[in-house]
Amino acid sequence: MAGISGILAFDKVWNVNKFLKYSLIGLQHRGYNFTGVAVYNEGKIESKTYNESPEDAEVSYDGWAGIGYSGSRKGYPVKVGGIAYVVDGVLKENPEEFAKDLLKDPERALENAKGVFNLIALTENEKIIAYRDKFGLRPLFLGGFGFDLGIVSSESSGINVIGGDTKREINPGEMVVLERFNVESKQLRVERKATCSIEYIYQSRIDGILEKSQIYDVRIRIGEELAKEWPISADTVVGVPDTALPFAIGYSRKLGLRVDLGFTRTGSPIRTMIAGDNFLKVVGVQLKLNPIRSAFFGKRIVLIDDSMVTGTTLKNTVFNLRKMGAKEIHILIGSPKLVRPCPYGVEVPSESDLIAANLKDEDIAKVIGADSIHWLSIDGLFRSIGNKDLCYGCMGGIYPG
Numbered sequence: 001m002a003g004i005s006g007i008l009a010f011d012k013v014w015n016v017n018k019f020l021k022y023s024l025i026g027l028q029h030r031g032y033n034f035t036g037v038a039v040y041n042e043g044k045i046e047s048k049t050y051n052e053s054p055e056d057a058e059v060s061y062d063g064w065a066g067i068g069y070s071g072s073r074k075g076y077p078v079k080v081g082g083i084a085y086v087v088d089g090v091l092k093e094n095p096e097e098f099a100k101d102l103l104k105d106p107e108r109a110l111e112n113a114k115g116v117f118n119l120i121a122l123t124e125n126e127k128i129i130a131y132r133d134k135f136g137l138r139p140l141f142l143g144g145f146g147f148d149l150g151i152v153s154s155e156s157s158g159i160n161v162i163g164g165d166t167k168r169e170i171n172p173g174e175m176v177v178l179e180r181f182n183v184e185s186k187q188l189r190v191e192r193k194a195t196c197s198i199e200y201i202y203q204s205r206i207d208g209i210l211e212k213s214q215i216y217d218v219r220i221r222i223g224e225e226l227a228k229e230w231p232i233s234a235d236t237v238v239g240v241p242d243t244a245l246p247f248a249i250g251y252s253r254k255l256g257l258r259v260d261l262g263f264t265r266t267g268s269p270i271r272t273m274i275a276g277d278n279f280l281k282v283v284g285v286q287l288k289l290n291p292i293r294s295a296f297f298g299k300r301i302v303l304i305d306d307s308m309v310t311g312t313t314l315k316n317t318v319f320n321l322r323k324m325g326a327k328e329i330h331i332l333i334g335s336p337k338l339v340r341p342c343p344y345g346v347e348v349p350s351e352s353d354l355i356a357a358n359l360k361d362e363d364i365a366k367v368i369g370a371d372s373i374h375w376l377s378i379d380g381l382f383r384s385i386g387n388k389d390l391c392y393g394c395m396g397g398i399y400p401g
């Protein structure tokens with residue numbers, strides 16, 4: 001997974017360097033192991049990849065147009081001759097050949113490219129080209145900073161954190177070209193729309209909007225749906241930070257059940273699913289989830305999390321809550337079961353590592369040490385999101401193509 005941004009100033013006196021860095025910081029929840037930037041100035045593009053997050057990377061190039069990447073793959077931006085590009089998704093083309101094709105004829109190159117990907121390119125003929133994947137699996141937004149900057153970014157957070165306004169979502173299969181004093185759009189491909197369900201459940205930032213729905217509201221509704229599907233008699237409901245907090249609020253509202261903040265965090269957020277190595281995964285769990293004893297001692301708990309992959313994180317958490325004196329622990333997962341991998345670049349492990357693909361519910365509860373475990377249904381997910389134009393292939397549903 002990755003977050004990508006592109007910023008072009010309509011007047012050359014601007015320096016987009018810092019804007020780019022902070023836009024990428026606003027996207028680093030999508031992946032942060034590598035940062036890459038390419039900046040245009042004085043007729044040439046300079047580009048660099050950093051083995052660290054946008055927050056830590058010293059982005060030093062000055063210029064009035066630039067693109068950037070924050071994600072889990074090394075190698076972006078790809079720069080060949082007079083063009084550089086960044087990708088979120090899976091582009092199944094030879095990077096050098098594709099860059100040449102893109103410089104020659106962007107429409108044709110994007111129409112013919114294999115894979116499902118969002119792309120932002122910077123060219124030496126002073127353009128930024130943005131393209132959203134043909135299914136609209138991943139988000140891509142167009143925005144601006146007054147009449148001074150044109151901005152494209154994976155999420156509205158990549159625009160809003162630098163003081164910009166989000167204008168609209170780029171449509172699936174649409175190409176947008178930013179030049180000085182001009183923004184043009186062309187629809188290149190039309191397929192069945194299928195937004196990635198995971199974006200709603202935990203990938204996109206809570207302050208964002210997707211397909212006109214506020215992510216926060218969707219997550220509250222997921223909690224309400226869980227309450228309808230799995231009303232559990234308990235003393236309190238706790239959401240695992242950060243994604244599952246609105247699930248817990250929705251669940252509590254629906255059932256009139258007390259809600260508690262059960263955990264506090266040490267250091268900056270680490271998304272354990274995208275943490276680069278096993279050590280970080282283990283340490284990430286501990287840092288992310290330090291339990292507050294009084295929230296759990298002697299209580300019957302409903303604990304809500306956003307997803308369950310291998311079960312390691314929850315097993316650890318349940319173990320810690322037992323140590324804190326929790327009487328009963330009932331786990332609710334705010335997504336349907338993850339049972340298959342993602343062919344589109346989201347880091348869902350292979351089937352053999354997905355606990356829900358291999359064990360019955362009672363056995364999973366035993367393995368993680370919980371009293372019970374339940375998942376949101378696919379219909380519950382559709383109702384929470386409010387539409388069915390979704391990809392839910394990794395949940396045993398339909399892959400768009």
Ligand code: SF4
Nearest residue numbers: 196197342346391394
């Ligand atoms: S398979 Fe799953 S993770 Fe991949 S795009 Fe579809 S819903 Fe998202």
